[in-house]
Amino acid sequence: MESLREFWNNYKGAIIGIVIAILVLITKLYNLIIGIILIVIGAIVGNYIQQNKEEVKEKIKKFIDKI
Numbered sequence: 001m002e003s004l005r006e007f008w009n010n011y012k013g014a015i016i017g018i019v020i021a022i023l024v025l026i027t028k029l030y031n032l033i034i035g036i037i038l039i040v041i042g043a044i045v046g047n048y049i050q051q052n053k054e055e056v057k058e059k060i061k062k063f064i065d066k067i
Contacts, residue, residue: 008015024030049056 024033
C-alpha cells in the first residue's frame, strides 16, 4: 500500500494529464481547443501588425523584393 501511495505522489501529475488527454480525445474537444488556439494566435498577430504597421510594411516589402 505504501508503494502505491509513493507511486501516486511521484506521478500524479502525469496520471491526471493522461486522464484529461483521454477525455479530450473521447469527447472530441480537441477541435474546439484547436479553434480557440487559432483565434488567440490570430488576435495576437493582428494586434502586433496594428502596433507595428511601418515595421511590418518594411518586412513585407523586403520579402516581396526577394521573390
